[in-house]
Amino acid sequence: xxxxxxxxxxxxxxxxxxxxxxxxxxxxxxxxxxxxxxxxxxxxxxxxxxxxxxxxxxxxxxxxxxxxxxxxxxxxxxxxxxxxxxxxxxxxxxxxxxxxxxxxxxxxxxxxxxxxxxxxxxxxxxxxxxxxxxxxxxxxxxxxxxxxxxxxxxxxxxxxxxxxxxxxxxxxxxxxxxxxxxxxxxxxxxxxxxxxxxxxxxxxxxxxxxxxxxxxxxxxxxxxxxxxxxxxxxxxxxxxxxxxxxxxxxxxxxxxxxxxxxxxxxx
Amino acid sequence: xxxxxxxxxxxxxxxxxxxxxxxxxxxxxxxxxxxxxxxxxxxxxxxxxxxxxxxxxxxxxxxxxxxxxxxxxxxxxxxxxxxxxxxxxxxxxxxxxxxxxxxxxxxxxxxxxxxxxxxxxxxxxxxxxxxxxxxxxxxxxxxxxxxxxxxxxxxxxxxxxxxxxxxxxxxxxxxxxxxxxxxxxxxxxxxxxxxxxxxxxxxxxxxxxxxxxxxxxxxxxxxxxxxxxxxxxxxxxxxxxxxxxxxxxxxxxxxxxxxxxxxxxxxxxxxxxxxxxxxxxxx
Amino acid sequence: xxxxxxxxxxxxxxxxxxxxxxxxxxxxxxxxxxxxxxxxxxxxxxxxxxxxxxxxxxxxxxxxxxxxxxxxxxxxxxxxxxxxxxxxxxxxxxxxxxxxxxxxxxxxxxxxxxxxxxxxxxxxxxxxxxxxxxxxxxxxxxxxxxxxxxxxxxxxxxxxxxxxxxxxxxxxxxxxxxxxxxxxxxxxxxxxxxxxxxxxxxxxxxxxxxxxxxxxxxxxxxxxxxxxxxxxxxxxxxxxxxxxxxxxxxxxxxxxxxxxxxxxxxxxxxxxxxxxxxxxxxxxxxxx
Numbered sequence: 035x036x037x038x039x040x041x042x043x044x045x046x047x048x049x050x051x052x053x054x055x056x057x058x059x060x061x062x063x064x065x066x067x068x069x070x071x072x073x074x075x076x077x078x079x080x081x082x083x084x085x086x087x088x089x090x091x092x093x094x095x096x097x098x099x100x101x102x103x104x105x106x107x108x109x110x111x112x113x114x115x116x117x118x119x120x121x122x123x124x125x126x127x128x129x130x131x132x133x134x135x136x137x138x139x140x141x142x143x144x145x146x147x148x149x150x151x152x153x154x155x156x157x158x159x160x161x162x163x164x165x166x167x168x169x170x171x172x173x174x175x176x177x178x179x180x181x182x183x184x185x186x187x188x189x190x191x192x193x194x195x196x197x198x199x200x201x202x203x204x205x206x207x208x209x210x211x212x213x214x215x216x217x218x219x220x221x222x223x224x225x226x227x228x229x230x231x232x233x234x235x236x237x238x239x240x241x242x243x244x245x246x247x248x249x250x251x252x253x254x255x256x257x258x259x260x261x262x263x264x265x266x267x268x269x270x271x272x273x274x275x276x277x278x279x280x281x282x283x284x285x286x287x288x289x290x291x292x293x294x295x296x297x298x299x300x301x
Numbered sequence: 302x303x304x305x306x307x308x309x310x311x312x313x314x315x316x317x318x319x320x321x322x323x324x325x326x327x328x329x330x331x332x333x334x335x336x337x338x339x340x341x342x343x344x345x346x347x348x349x350x351x352x353x354x355x356x357x358x359x360x361x362x363x364x365x366x367x368x369x370x371x372x373x374x375x376x377x378x379x380x381x382x383x384x385x386x387x388x389x390x391x392x393x394x395x396x397x398x399x400x401x402x403x404x405x406x407x408x409x410x411x412x413x414x415x416x417x418x419x420x421x422x423x424x425x426x427x428x429x430x431x432x433x434x435x436x437x438x439x440x441x442x443x444x445x446x447x448x449x450x451x452x453x454x455x456x457x458x459x460x461x462x463x464x465x466x467x468x469x470x471x472x473x474x475x476x477x478x479x480x481x482x483x484x485x486x487x488x489x490x491x492x493x494x495x496x497x498x499x500x501x502x503x504x505x506x507x508x509x510x511x512x513x514x515x516x517x518x519x520x521x522x523x524x525x526x527x528x529x530x531x532x533x534x535x536x537x538x539x540x541x542x543x544x545x546x547x548x549x550x551x552x553x554x555x556x557x558x559x560x561x562x563x564x565x566x567x568x569x570x571x572x573x574x575x576x577x578x579x580x581x582x583x584x
Numbered sequence: 585x586x587x588x589x590x591x592x593x594x595x596x597x598x599x600x601x602x603x604x605x606x607x608x609x610x611x612x613x614x615x616x617x618x619x620x621x622x623x624x625x626x627x628x629x630x631x632x633x634x635x636x637x638x639x640x641x642x643x644x645x646x647x648x649x650x651x652x653x654x655x656x657x658x659x660x661x662x663x664x665x666x667x668x669x670x671x672x673x674x675x676x677x678x679x680x681x682x683x684x685x686x687x688x689x690x691x692x693x694x695x696x697x698x699x700x701x702x703x704x705x706x707x708x709x710x711x712x713x714x715x716x717x718x719x720x721x722x723x724x725x726x727x728x729x730x731x732x733x734x735x736x737x738x739x740x741x742x743x744x745x746x747x748x749x750x751x752x753x754x755x756x757x758x759x760x761x762x763x764x765x766x767x768x769x770x771x772x773x774x775x776x777x778x779x780x781x782x783x784x785x786x787x788x789x790x791x792x793x794x795x796x797x798x799x800x801x802x803x804x805x806x807x808x809x810x811x812x813x814x815x816x817x818x819x820x821x822x823x824x825x826x827x828x829x830x831x832x833x834x835x836x837x838x839x840x841x842x843x844x845x846x847x848x849x850x851x852x853x854x855x856x857x858x859x860x861x862x863x864x865x866x867x868x869x870x871x872x
Binding site: 246275293 | 623801835840843849
């Protein structure tokens with residue numbers, strides 16, 4: 035198998051604007067401190083961690099919304115770590131992101147059709163409205179949703195629009211950042227099984243970021259555990275659940291509340 | 302939900318129609334003043350001085366809202382005054398909006414040094430006392446319509462710039478902007494296609510407020526005799542003249558004042574009404 | 585006689601036929617925890633708000649009764665109701681960030697109610713606050729009482745809100761999604777704390793949540809809501825071994841469970857939604 039994405043020695047620090055002195059630069063906080071991993075074509079990798087682990091920052095760095103302070107990101111053999119926005123543009127069609135909060139990630143004053151067609155038009159895709167309709171069908175939303183605005187839909191429906199926007203470009207790689215954490219249980223199950231089906235049908239490679247190991251267990255072949263900006267575990271799913279090695283993994287496992295009376299309460 | 306929304310909608314509709322109706326009336330007066338005004342607004346007749354409005358004793362037919370101390374017809378002067386008021390409102394309002402909103406949008410979305418320069422400029426600008434600033438400006442430029450418009454634009458663009466900047470900054474932090482970047486949209490493209498539609502409702506509300514403010518500013522400058530030549534009737538000029546004889550002829554002061562008040566109110570309500578009616582997020 | 589007895593409670597948006605609660609009945613015994621579960625829009629938070637009398641103004645109660653320790657709340661005058669609610673109930677809110685006033689110190693935010701409503705002396709109230717913070721396992725109560733909310737972590741703030749809820753020894757506490765806004769690793773500690781405090785003080789607790797994992801750990805009874813209708817009212821034991829109603833069974837199967845990944849996170853079948861919606865429609869026909 036070939037690696038679609040390869041990350042080596044990734045560091046990222048951002049200025050801490052809360053502690054910016056009156057004059058001069060703000061002190062920088064180190065969020066990612068040397069992260070190495072690779073994702074093979076067709077793999078579904080779960081990236082898990084508690085709050086402050088740096089998982090969302092990592093998600094944004096993978097699609098180059100953020101530029102790494104050190105280290106490299108290779109996408110399909112090409113180093114994209116420091117490419118300019120203009121140089122990245124043609125590549126952008128190939129890696130997409132689905133965001134955590136579907137309300138804020140969909141432009142409230144655009145219709146669903148505009149939201150999905152926007153990226154298609156940017157990449158000169160032929161027949162954008164056909165592709166938009168196809169994508170709506172693929173995520174199980176009828177054509178009648180095309181003219182709606184985001185606030186006229188439920189959370190689950192909005193997140194499906196987010197997925198439709200990402201897959202309409204027919205990318206190779208998708209980063210999904212906590213995409214079900216704001217949804218109801220039933221929408222969560224729906225969105226996950228939808229994603230599972232699409233990944234299989236379209237042969238996508240997926241990085242699925244979440245704080246919830248239960249959700250990741252269902253979807254992913256391999257799990258990467260992130261703690262304070264470092265990878266503490268990177269192993270096949272079954273192994274992570276059966277023989278967790280890192281303390282952070284055990285803590286995340288212990289924090290899961292199973293829907294069963296008694297079983298795991300007194301740990 | 303449906304019914305609660307319908308209620309809001311009806312109220313919004315009424316507000317929109319009342320304010321748009323009044324402004325249409327003022328606009329009609331401005332356009333048609335020479336034909337519909339019953340008298341020449343400048344014609345003086347000392348024998349017809351201080352005639353009261355039509356429902357009081359001692360009126361003269363045809364002078365519906367009475368006359369001022371020089372015998373000029375108040376109604377005709379109000380109708381002609383609408384011209385200056387409206388020209389100032391539309392031209393000054395639009396120019397202020399274009400300049401202020403553009404700078405605000407650039408500062409709020411692009412951030413960095415653009416924001417630094419524009420924000421400091423706004424800070425410095427706002428430290429000038431506006432009334433003195435405008436009087437000073439007109440003293441330099443000389444009185445006249447153009448000077449008034451320039452004064453309003455120069456002073457009030459910061460109002461737009463500040464609000465639009467804050468709004469653009471808040472919108473810029475939303476994930477739909479990040480999503481546009483992931484899709485490969487350029488910075489300017491994102492600003493125009495993603496951010497602008499979201500700050501537009503705010504801009505419309507500010508624009509109509511500004512039109513109302515422009516009418517007031519013109520009136521104030523007329524009041525202190527810094528506006529158009531004293532011959533042309535303006536609402537502010539009429540209020541200034543009416544003030545001196547308020548005890549003998551209150552109507553000379555009150556009618557232009559009420560017209561001014563209603564027009565400014567209508568402008569501010571128009572913006573809110575338009576927003577309630579046409580903003581897709583509120584539908 | 586149950587400590588809290590809600591019978592046939594109905595509510596709608598004022599001046600419309602949009603129903604929010606459809607004849608909700610439930611009881612909470614003294615010292616018992618009842619979970620109120622449902623998806624967003626099911627009306628679960630509405631019930632807690634109706635009991636506390638803090639419904640938004642656009643919502644009106646159209647029928648039913650709420651008996652608190654035998655007293656009918658819905659017919660009391662607003663002032664009497666406020667006094668009764670203030671003295672015998674408390675709320676643990678969802679968002680520890682907005683529930684505390686950012687510009688006041690923690691201490692007075694806990695003691696205000698003791699002093700203002702219950703007439704305690706300032707020094708007695710202060711002593712009680714220290715004791716409470718100690719009880720919710722805050723190690724340096726004196727420092728925390730003098731701190732401002734922004735100086736404390738989310739978990740710490742939620743501990744303070746729990747302490748503050750128990751301050752006046754209420755007989756009933758309503759917890760509205762108290763752990764939803766917290767980090768996963770803190771969530772469990774806070775739940776344990778609520779459970780411990782509840783057991784120690786013998787408080788009746790109405791626990792509003794969308795998370796069945798949470799219900800399984802802290803509740804003895806459970807009411808499952810859909811569209812403002814109670815579709816199942818049972819013990820937690822019975823619910824988690826085999827829910828009776830098809831919708832509540834499907835809700836359980838949709839909940840993640842890593843020990844059985846194949847049989848969890850299953851989308852709710854359309855037929856189940858259609859059936860439960862039919863129940864709602866049938867209620868609307870029966871009760872015009």
